[in-house]
Amino acid sequence: MNPVVELTRVSKTFGDIRAVSEASLSVARGDFLTVVGPSGCGKTTLLRMIAGFETPSSGEIRINGDRVDVVPPYRRSIGMVFQKLALFPHMTAAQNIAYPLKMRRFAPRVIPGLVKQYLELVQLGGLGDRRPHELSGGQQQRVAIARALVFSPDLLLLDEPLSALDRKLREEMQLEFRRIQRELAVTTINVTHDQREALVMSDQIVVMDQGVIQQAATPQALYRQPANRFVAHFLGVTTLLDGRVVRVGDDGDVAVQVGDTVLQARGVGQALVTGAPVDCAIRAERIGMAAHGQPGLDNTVDGVVLQRIFEGDRVVYVVRVPALGDAVLSLFDRDADVHETTTEGQSVRLAWQARDLMVFAKQT
Amino acid sequence: MTDQLSKRVVLWGLVWFSIVTLSLPTVIIIGASFTSGDIIRFPPEGFSLRWYWELWQLSDFTNALLRTLYVAVICTLISLPVGTLAALATVRYRLRFRRSIQVYLLLPFTIPLVVSGLSMMILFGEMRILGQLWPVGLGICIINLPFMIWSVSASVNAIDPDLENAAMNCGAPPVQTFLTVTLPAVMPGVITGGLLSFILAFNEFLVSLFLTDSRTVTLPVQIYNSIRSIITPDLAAVSVLYILIALIAVWLLDRLVGLEIFLRSK
Ligand SMILES: Nc1ncnc2c1ncn2[C@@H]1O[C@H](COP(=O)(O)OP(=O)(O)OP(=O)(O)O)[C@@H](O)[C@H]1O
Ligand SMILES: [Mg+2]
Numbered sequence: 255m256n257p258v259v260e261l262t263r264v265s266k267t268f269g270d271i272r273a274v275s276e277a278s279l280s281v282a283r284g285d286f287l288t289v290v291g292p293s294g295c296g297k298t299t300l301l302r303m304i305a306g307f308e309t310p311s312s313g314e315i316r317i318n319g320d321r322v323d324v325v326p327p328y329r330r331s332i333g334m335v336f337q338k339l340a341l342f343p344h345m346t347a348a349q350n351i352a353y354p355l356k357m358r359r360f361a362p363r364v365i366p367g368l369v370k371q372y373l374e375l376v377q378l379g380g381l382g383d384r385r386p387h388e389l390s391g392g393q394q395q396r397v398a399i400a401r402a403l404v405f406s407p408d409l410l411l412l413d414e415p416l417s418a419l420d421r422k423l424r425e426e427m428q429l430e431f432r433r434i435q436r437e438l439a440v441t442t443i444n445v446t447h448d449q450r451e452a453l454v455m456s457d458q459i460v461v462m463d464q465g466v467i468q469q470a471a472t473p474q475a476l477y478r479q480p481a482n483r484f485v486a487h488f489l490g491v492t493t494l495l496d497g498r499v500v501r502v503g504d505d506g507d508v509a510v511q512v513g514d515t516v517l518q519a520r521g522v523g524q525a526l527v528t529g530a531p532v533d534c535a536i537r538a539e540r541i542g543m544a545a546h547g548q549p550g551l552d553n554t555v556d557g558v559v560l561q562r563i564f565e566g567d568r569v570v571y572v573v574r575v576p577a578l579g580d581a582v583l584s585l586f587d588r589d590a591d592v593h594e595t596t597t598e599g600q601s602v603r604l605a606w607q608a609r610d611l612m613v614f615a616k617q618t
Numbered sequence: 619m620t621d622q623l624s625k626r627v628v629l630w631g632l633v634w635f636s637i638v639t640l641s642l643p644t645v646i647i648i649g650a651s652f653t654s655g656d657i658i659r660f661p662p663e664g665f666s667l668r669w670y671w672e673l674w675q676l677s678d679f680t681n682a683l684l685r686t687l688y689v690a691v692i693c694t695l696i697s698l699p700v701g702t703l704a705a706l707a708t709v710r711y712r713l714r715f716r717r718s719i720q721v722y723l724l725l726p727f728t729i730p731l732v733v734s735g736l737s738m739m740i741l742f743g744e745m746r747i748l749g750q751l752w753p754v755g756l757g758i759c760i761i762n763l764p765f766m767i768w769s770v771s772a773s774v775n776a777i778d779p780d781l782e783n784a785a786m787n788c789g790a791p792p793v794q795t796f797l798t799v800t801l802p803a804v805m806p807g808v809i810t811g812g813l814l815s816f817i818l819a820f821n822e823f824l825v826s827l828f829l830t831d832s833r834t835v836t837l838p839v840q841i842y843n844s845i846r847s848i849i850t851p852d853l854a855a856v857s858v859l860y861i862l863i864a865l866i867a868v869w870l871l872d873r874l875v876g877l878e879i880f881l882r883s884k
Contacts, residue, residue, distance in 0.1 A: 307783050327786040328795075340784035344802040353798075354788035401788065 256319035258283050258409055258441040259304060264313030266299050273299040275465040276313070281409075281443060281458070286435055288444045290452040291462035292488075297445040298337065300462075301411050304443065306330050318408060328357070333402030333440075334411040338418070339394055341386040347397045348373065348382035354405045372400040375434060392423050399431070403438060410435070412444040416451065424448075428455055449489050453477065461485050481523050483614050486535040491570070493583045495534040497613070499526050508613055510534055513579030518552040518608035524615040533614045540610035541585035543571065543592065543602050551605035557583065559600050573602060644861060651854035658851050669851040679856065682840035685751055686820055689836055692755025693762070693819035694812050700759075701766030701815075702808050706800070708767075709774040727764040734761050735828035742829065754829045754836065758819045765818065766811040773807025806875045813867050820863060 257280035266274040274296040281287045289297050302308040304315060306327035315322050322330060333354075342350050348369050355365045373382050376396035386394055395415060402410055412431070416424045432455050435442050446452055452459050453473045461468045461476065461484070469481040480486035487494055497510035497517070506521040510532060519534060526532065542551065557575035560582065568586045575581050583604065587596075596602065646660045651669060653662035673679055707713060708720045726734060738757045742748040781803060785795040801808075823838040830839055841856055 305783075305787060307786075326791075327783070328789050328791050332787065334784070334787045336778075336780045336784055338778055338780060340778050340780040342781065342784070342799055342803075344805070353785075353790075357785075357789035357794060405789070 256316075257281055258285075258318060259443065260316040260319075261300075261304075262314050262316075264300075264303060264310045264315060266296070266303060266308060267311045272465050274303070274310075277462075277465075277467050278313075279460055279467065279470055281441055283441055284439045285457045286432070286442045286444065286455060287458045287460065288446060288452040288456035289460045289462060290446055290449060290488075291468075293447055295462045296465040297447075297462060298413055301334075301413050301443065301445055304409075305332055305334050305411055331405075331408040332411060333405070333407035333409070335395075335398045335402050335413065335415040337413045337415065339386075339398045339415065341394060341397055341401070343386055346383050346385055347378060347389065347393075350386070350397055351382075351400045351404050354401060358405050360405070368404055372404045375403075375437070376400045376430075391419055392427060395419070395427055396430075399434065403434070403440065406438075406440075408441065410440050410442040412442065414446050417446070417448070424451070425454075431455065453489070461488060463488075479522060480535070480612065482617060483533040483535060484617075486612060486614070491538040491584050491586070492535050493538070493581070495536075495578060495581050497532050497534045499528050499530050499532055499613070502526055502528055507608065510611075510613055513575075513577055513581065515555060515577045517611055519611035519613045520609045522612045522614055526613060526615060531616050533616060535612045535614070536583070536606060536610055538570065538584045538586045541583060541604050541606050543573075543585060543587055543596075543604055552608035553611065554603060554605045556601060556603050559596060559598050559602055562596065562598050569596075571596070571602075573604060575604070647854050647857045648861070650851060651858045653851050653854075656850070658849055658854055669855045672850075673852045673855045676852065679837070679840060679852070682835055682837045683859075685834060686837040688751055689755040689758065689826075690816045690819035692752050693759040694816045696756060696759040697763060697766040697815040698808065698812050701763055701811055702770050702801075702804065704763075705767045705770035705774055705807070706804065709771050710779075723767055724764045726761045729761075731761065731824040735825040738825065739828040748829065749831055749834060751834050754826060754834065755819065757825055757829050758822045759815070761825055762815055762818045762822070765814050769811030769814060770804055770807040773804040777803045809875045810871060813871055817864060817867050821860070 260280040262278050263276045264274060264278070265272065265276055277296075277300060279287070289300060291297055299308060303310050304317075306322065306325065309323065317330065317332075342353065345353065351369045351372055352365050355368060360368070369382065370379075373379055376399055378393060378396050378400070381389065381393065386397065389397065398415060416427050416431075419427060428451055431444075444451075444455060456473055458470065459473055459476050460470045463484050469476060469485045471479070471481075476485065477489055480489065483494060486492050495512045497512040499508055500511050500516055501509040502521070503509070508519050508521045508526055509516050510519050511517075512534060517534070555575050555577050557573040559571055560574050561570075561572040563570040563572075568588045571585050571587060573583050573585065575583060585604065649662050650658045650660050651662075652665050652667070653659065654666035654668055655663035704723055708716055708723065713719060735757075738753075738760070739748065742753045742757070747753045777800075781799055782795050785799040786792075790798060821838060823842065826836045826839050827842070830836055835843070837856070841853060844850075844853060
């Protein structure tokens with residue numbers, strides 16, 4: 255079966271700016287794909303090309319197997335929720351939802367029923383007569399979702415519609431999106447710069463940086479097996495270290511020298527050669543902190559606590575390690591007893607497993 | 619404490635001073651129009667509607683009034699589509715020479731009315747349309763177009779640029795998008811601009827003076843002609859008529875747009 259959307263080496267330039275560069279991706283029917291990346295990396299441009307508001311400078315876009323280069327946006331069966339929602343201010347919620355049905359020439363007698371059904375789907379039953387400005391931010395979101403979905407589009411596009419909401423409402427709406435998306439089994443491409451949202455909501459994640467797709471994988475694979483330094487750094491709280499390969503073993507085992515210390519590590523992605531400069535990355539939650547060396551952990555270093563940040567369920571320690579060339583490591587600790595006894599300026603011992611220290615060949 | 623007090627005194631003083639100086643002429647003219655005597659004076663001599671009745675009897679004035687209404691309607695009817703489309707085109711679409719077009723469209727505003735009036739008189743004379751009424755409406759429309767464009771531009775600037783994309787995404791072809799989404803979204807500006815055009819055309823004196831003759835004289839010009847002969851209280855009555863029309867326009871604006879703008883503010 256054809257993927258619902260398929261991009262092949264799609265690029266878009268605005269004058270000198272290369273907003274999207276040779277992007278290829280495909281989304282299978284019913285999947286939820288999230289495109290994530292820092293601000294300005296080309297996410298919106300990618301979506302606007304799929305929706306038909308921009309024409310690619312090169313490459314091709316297929317929807318349900320057909321090239322769509324010359325298909326105007328209003329002939330594409332795509333629902334979109336915009337970054338600033340773009341609800342029609344002069345129409346009520348119900349009229350907003352009915353609008354695509356009218357424009358797409360649904361039989362007039364089915365429209366009221368569909369509008370009612372979708373108002374209920376997004377839990378806005380009874381609020382259909384309100385204008386957008388009479389609804390709360392979360393309720394406006396729901397109207398925008400209903401408007402994008404009511405005509406059963408082949409594809410749903412979400413351009414960071416949640417970014418304007420406060421954190422609690424955002425997390426609520428993430429689950430709401432996911433529920434509706436599963437219920438209707440609608441193929442979805444979501445765009446965000448919130449890594450947590452990407453991990454929580456998606457079947458597939460595409461990480462972009464400066465217009466280039468860095469990696470496409472499932473959330474778990476992306477988190478566990480980042481393809482490069484950028485992806486490793488973008489997801490989670492990660493410390494990056496500069497190192498040099500000392501020895502390459504089997505199964506990706508490597509030894510790297512960082513500062514004056516040789517660490518046991520795991521090679522990721524490209525093959526490594528002895529002597530090559532590398533990027534090493536370690537996630538904050540994989541570093542353990544103990545007063546004395548913990549047996550069974552492959553790497554142990556000593557450091558001094560620079561900063562101790564209380565975040566409620568955890569404490570983030572920022573630790574300077576002289577033996578790693580004065581590198582500064584971030585780590586979490588969830589043990590409330592340890593929080594009481596550890597203070598800034600105190601010496602601590604850090605330890606982690608070899609497989610938790612990921613090593614990437616330096617990108618040129 | 620005394621600082622606060624003196625600040626309040628000064629502020630209130632200014633407010634009242636403004637209110638009084640701004641409204642005094644109006645109050646005087648309204649009062650004078652109800653006089654039963656033969657000359658304009660304040661306070662009026664007695665109270666009567668005599669001068670309104672006299673005004674009604676003067677066919678010069680009633681005809682001038684009708685002509686002025688006609689001119690104002692013509693002016694508004696031209697301003698509405700021209701101003702709206704010009705504002706939309708220059709603000710919304712990435713036209714070439716956009717800035718130059720914007721400046722060009724606002725040009726009438728920077729040219730003294732005497733100059734516009736005179737040049738239009740010559741132009742219309744050459745075109746042999748001077749002496750008819752509709753060119754007066756057209757002329758007034760041209761000089762007041764900047765107000766219409768400003769008014770609509772303000773509305774266009776306030777709408778989300780993705781609104782039209784959203785409409786297309788909903789399946790609306792360009793014409794439908796324009797009619798069902800763009801136009802309603804800029805409606806507050808269109809209504810404001812339309813009423814403004816009407817009032818300005820109704821009041822326009824200088825340009826009318828150039829473009830009218832004794833057969834097509836409009837109300838502002840008629841008033842001017844009258845003051846040059848004798849000043850009777852019927853002039854006060856005409857002034858009150860003007861005040862009334864301005865009030866109606868403001869009221870309409872509030873009913874139509876005040877509401878809309880309020881609704882649109884998120
Ligand atoms: N119409 C345009 N003209 C010129 N440059 C543009 C245009 N649209 C986008 N760009 C540029 O292309 C790049 C990518 O923009 P895009 O809006 O796709 O980023 P984004 O990933 O959506 O960012 P954000 O997370 O801030 O929304 C940016 O450098 C931007 O300045
Ligand atoms: Mg964006």
